[in-house]
Amino acid sequence: xxxxxxxxxxxxxxxxxxxxxxxAADVQITAEQLLREAKDRQxxxxxxxxxxxxxxxxxLKDLQLRKRKGFExxxxxxxxxxxxxxxxxxxxxxxKEYARARSVFERxxxxxxxxxxxxxxxxxxxxxxKQVNHARNIWDRAVTILxxxxxxxxxxxxxxxxxxxxxxxxxxxxxxxxxxxxxQAWLSYIKMEMRYNEIDRARQIYERFVLVHPEVKxxxxxxxxxxxxxxxxxxRDVYTRCAEFxxxxxxxxxxxxxxAKFEEGQKEYERARAIYKYALDHxxxxxxxxxxxxxxxxxxxxxxxxxxxDVVLNKRKFQYEEELNSNPMNYDIWFDYIRMVEExxxxxxxxxxxxxxIANVPPSQEKKFWRRYIxxxxxxxxxxxxxxKDMTRARAVYKACLELIPHKLFTFAKIxxxxxxxxxxxxxxxxxxxxxxxxxxxxxxxxxxxxxxEVEMQLREFDRCxxxxxxxxxxxxxxCATWMKFADLETSLGDVDRARAIYxxxxxxxxxxxxxxxxKAYIDFEIKEQEFNNARDxxxxxxxxxxxVKVWLSLAKFELSVESPNNVANTRNVYKDAxxxxxxxxxxxxxxxxxxxxxxxxxxxxxxxxxxQVEKLLPKRVKKRRKIYKPDGSDAGWEEYWDYVFxxxxxxxxxxxxxxxxxxxxxxxxxxxxxxExxxxExDDS
Numbered sequence: 241x242x243x244x245x246x247x248x249x250x251x252x253x254x255x256x257x258x259x260x261x262x263x264a265a266d267v268q269i270t271a272e273q274l275l276r277e278a279k280d281r282q283x284x285x286x287x288x289x290x291x292x293x294x295x296x297x298x299x300l301k302d303l304q305l306r307k308r309k310g311f312e313x314x315x316x317x318x319x320x321x322x323x324x325x326x327x328x329x330x331x332x333x334x335x336k337e338y339a340r341a342r343s344v345f346e347r348x349x350x351x352x353x354x355x356x357x358x359x360x361x362x363x364x365x366x367x368x369x370k371q372v373n374h375a376r377n378i379w380d381r382a383v384t385i386l387x388x389x390x391x392x393x394x395x396x397x398x399x400x401x402x403x404x405x406x407x408x409x410x411x412x413x414x415x416x417x418x419x420x421x422x423x424q425a426w427l428s429y430i431k432m433e434m435r436y437n438e439i440d441r442a443r444q445i446y447e448r449f450v451l452v453h454p455e456v457k458x459x460x461x462x463x464x465x466x467x468x469x470x471x472x473x474x475x476r477d478v479y480t481r482c483a484e485f486x487x488x489x490x491x492x493x494x495x496x497x498x499x500a501k502f503e504e505g506q507k508e509y510e511r512a513r514a515i516y517k518y519a520l521d522h523x524x525x526x527x528x529x530x531x532x533x534x535x536x537x538x539x540x541x542x543x544x545x546x547x548x549x550d551v552v553l554n555k556r557k558f559q560y561e562e563e564l565n566s567n568p569m570n571y572d573i574w575f576d577y578i579r580m581v582e583e584x585x586x587x588x589x590x591x592x593x594x595x596x597x598i599a600n601v602p603p604s605q606e607k608k609f610w611r612r613y614i615x616x617x618x619x620x621x622x623x624x625x626x627x628x629k630d631m632t633r634a635r636a637v638y639k640a641c642l643e644l645i646p647h648k649l650f651t652f653a654k655i656x657x658x659x660x661x662x663x664x665x666x667x668x669x670x671x672x673x674x675x676x677x678x679x680x681x682x683x684x685x686x687x688x689x690x691x692x693x694e695v696e697m698q699l700r701e702f703d704r705c706x707x708x709x710x711x712x713x714x715x716x717x718x719x720c721a722t723w724m725k726f727a728d729l730e731t732s733l734g735d736v737d738r739a740r741a742i743y744x745x746x747x748x749x750x751x752x753x754x755x756x757x758x759x760k761a762y763i764d765f766e767i768k769e770q771e772f773n774n775a776r777d778x779x780x781x782x783x784x785x786x787x788x789v790k791v792w793l794s795l796a797k798f799e800l801s802v803e804s805p806n807n808v809a810n811t812r813n814v815y816k817d818a819x820x821x822x823x824x825x826x827x828x829x830x831x832x833x834x835x836x837x838x839x840x841x842x843x844x845x846x847x848x849x850x851x852x853q854v855e856k857l858l859p860k861r862v863k864k865r866r867k868i869y870k871p872d873g874s875d876a877g878w879e880e881y882w883d884y885v886f887x888x889x890x891x892x893x894x895x896x897x898x899x900x901x902x903x904x905x906x907x908x909x910x911x912x913x914x915x916x917e918x919x920x921x922e923x924d925d926s
Contacts, residue, residue, distance in 0.1 A: 247457065279748055281706060304335065322348055322355050333365055341365060342374075356389055367399060375399060383412075387419050397432070404438060417445075430465075439469060454485065456492045461787065463502065488522050493531040494524075509542045525558050532558060556580055568600045571612040578619065587628055594620045602923050607650040614652050617641040621658070631666060638662065651683040657691045664695070684715050686722075705729060718751050724761045736769060756786075763798075772802055789830035792818035793837055800841075819857065832859065 280689055305761040311328040318324065325348030332341035345362040352358070359382045366375035379396040386392060393416045400409035400659040413429045413785035420668040426449040433442040440900050459482035479499040486492065496519035500661040503511040560577040563570065574597040581593045597616045602609040617637060624634035638659040645651055656679035663672040669845045676692045679685075683837060691714040715720065723746035730739040743762040757780050765774040779795045792814060799810040822831045835858055842851045863880055870876045 246841075317353060322352055322358050323915070325351065326358060326361050329365070331360070338365075338369065349874075353385055356386070356391065357384075359392065360395070372403065373478075374400075381413070387416075389697040390421060390425060393421075393425065394428070397428075401432065406432075411873065417448070423449075423453050423458065426453070427461075443621045444475075449830070450482075456486070456495045458483065459485075460495065463498070467502060467505075490529075491523050493519065493523060495530050497531060499533050500538065504538060504542075507539075512538060512542075512581065525562055528558075569602065569786075571597075571600075571616065574600075574616060575619070578616075582623065582627070590623065594623070601644070605649055606645055610645075610650075610652075612724065614641070614655065617644075618655070621662070625662065634662065647683045651679075651685070653679070653685050658689060660691070660695065669699070682712070686712070686716060686719065689715070689722075694823060702729070702733060717749055718753050719755050720746070720752055720758050723758055727761070727765065731765070739765065760794075763794075767798070787821050789818070789822060790835050792834060796837070796841070811841065812845075812850065828859070835859075 247576045291512070292299075292303070294303065303380040310584075311324070311331070314321075315328070316323045320725070325344060329341045329344035329348070332338075332344055342362075345358065345365070346621055348358050348361070361380065363382065364376050366372075366378060376399075378390060378494065380400070381391070382392045383396060391626075393412065397412045397416075400406075400412060411430065413432065414505070416425060417429065426445065430442045430445050430449070433439075433445065442465070448463060450458050450462055460476060463475045463478040465481070466472075468480055479495070479502065483493055484498070486495070496515055498514040500515040500519075501514060503509075509600070516531065519531055519570060520535065520711050523531065525653045535707060557580065560573055560580070563573050564577070567573075577595060578590070578593055581590045596622065598613075600613075602613050617640075621634050621641070624637055638655070641655055642659070645655070645673070650876070659670040660679075663669075663675060672695065676688065679688050680692065689708060692703055693708045696702075696708065706726075709722065711727070712722050713719070713726070716815075723742060727739045727742040727746070730736075730742060743758070746752070746758045747755070748763060759778070761777050762780050763782075766772075766778060775798065779798065782791055783795075784798040794813050796814040796818075799814055802810075804810075812906075813835065818834050819831075819838070822834055835854065839854045839858070842854055865878050865880055868876045868879050
């Protein structure tokens with residue numbers, strides 16, 4: 241260790257012995273980016289270089305030498321940047337050194353002969369200085385090297401036309417057309433010929449044009465060109481040739497619309513109508529919507545009433561067919577379509593549409609999918625019977641429909657009934673009975689039984705009606721309406737004993753839909769027959785099955801309506817018995833209903849003692865509290881509710897007595913407070 245150095249100081253390493261971090265940085269910065277940032281952060285505006293006045297030729301040559309040296313240096317640095325070549329040539333042009341400018345352009349073309357800009361700048365320089373031959377030479381070279389650049393051809397032809405060299409411009413166009421350019425080039429050629437009124441030449445160009453670009457719009461342009469110059473027959477010939485050219489496979493509605501409008505303009509209305517009809521017959525429906533509109537307008541202008549109706553009919557037919565093609569199971573559209581065709585009055589067409597409609601059988605064997613479909617068959621049969629007057633076809637439609645329906649899964653009683661009534665209208669009673677019999681054998685339904693019974697009732701075949709009712713009740717013994725109608729039939733025929741037996745069978749059934757309706761009908765039957773004892777017995781038998789308050793009220797009403805000296809007493813006894821029975825039912829609503837009716841009865845009878853007795857039986861309305869719980873079983877607090885307390889209930893007697901004492905105490909307290917207030921007021925007055 242050298243003397244004078246601190247003991248812990250590390251020895252210093254020489255500068256070139258330090259190791260730098262040679263790893264690449266996370267964010268790479270290019271030199272171009274550094275220069276751009278330096279330029280952007282330049283706060284002070286750099287003044288423009290001072291202008292150097294040129295006083296003599298030597299200074300000018302010195303300046304030109306320096307500029308040329310700068311341009312040449314730039315070209316050596318980046319030879320492929322064509323912008324530098326163009327700037328160099330334009331500077332030489334500004335110095336009126338045209339030979340040098342041409343030399344620079346030529347050198348630039350040698351570098352990239354496919355660059356469009358350098359050719360354009362080169363030719364524009366020559367044209368600007370009226371060097372026509374030089375410019376023509378440049379254009380020739382440009383279109384030879386780059387024949388697909390339309391800009392060269394446009395400028396070349398424009399230059400020749402501006403020079404008055406129409407033949408030269410035409411020659412350039414012909415050279416251009418050999419390459420079969422886009423449509424605008426052909427139209428430009430035609431416009432040039434028309435500027436010099438060369439109609440025949442323009443027609444020849446059109447002939448070549450529609451073959452190179454065989455599109456409908458170009459044929460229409462050609463035809464309108466002929467029409468505009470008064471060559472009507474030529475225009476019609478062009479439209480005809482176009483229709484033949486495309487044929488029926490590649491038809492386009494635009495062509496036929498233009499053709500028809502052309503004929504309409506020439507007042508050839510029948511020709512136009514024929515064109516429209518031909519196109520509508522051969523074009524697909526989805527490609528002729530605009531054609532329909534034009535045809536409709538044409539008929540409205542120049543057609544008669546029948547023609548207009550035909551157009552409207554065809555248009556609606558087209559719309560229906562389009563919707564049915566997308567969804568043939570849309571039966572609502574079929575109904576509208578059939579209704580429209582029926583209005584036309586053509587039977588064959590109507591039958592054809594009906595056959596197409598019923599051919600779309602629902603794919604699913606579920607009744608809900610058949611509900612709309614079955615009405616197609618119904619309408620078809622009615623059409624054949626009522627409009628076409630063809631009974632044989634109508635019968636065949638009914639039979640075909642019944643064969644189609646899967647009766648093991650479901651059926652439609654409406655079809656069976658309509659078929660039977662159709663046979664009745666044809667005076668084929670045996671056939672109608674056979675139809676309904678087959679229906680009941682295959683798929684018995686209440687609606688079929690009712691229809692069959694109604695038919696026999698109208699025919700006054702009461703024995704058949706009895707048999708049908710018996711079969712109906714065997715099929716559906718729980719149907720209350722059937723029992724009642726059967727009994728009504730016997731009653732209307734004067735056989736009271738049979739009617740009573742039917743009612744007895746009905747109320748003895750173990751299961752009925754609405755037994756109370758049958759009991760009521762039976763009781764009303766006995767009352768109507770003046771058999772009051774039987775009716776009273778029926779009420780007693782009914783009360784053995786049910787103790788509902790409505791039965792008691794009905795019995796009370798019955799006893800009151802019976803003309804006898806004891807009817808009021810009997811009615812009161814009914815109310816008393818009901819009150820005793822309903823006391824055990826524990827249904828407050830029924831008890832209150834009974835007491836209200838009893839109270840009203842006693843008010844009408846005028847017995848004050850009985851009214852007071854009923855008043856004592858009326859319940860008191862009291863407020864109570866009960867505990868409530870949340871859905872999860874936890875405690876949710878208390879709630880208040882109103883309840884009725886009947887005085888004659890043994891369990892409510894102590895509570896009612898307590899309530900009476902509380903009420904009496906409250907009245908006493910109120911009277912004491914009023915007396916004290918009166919005494920205080922007297923003292924104040926004194």
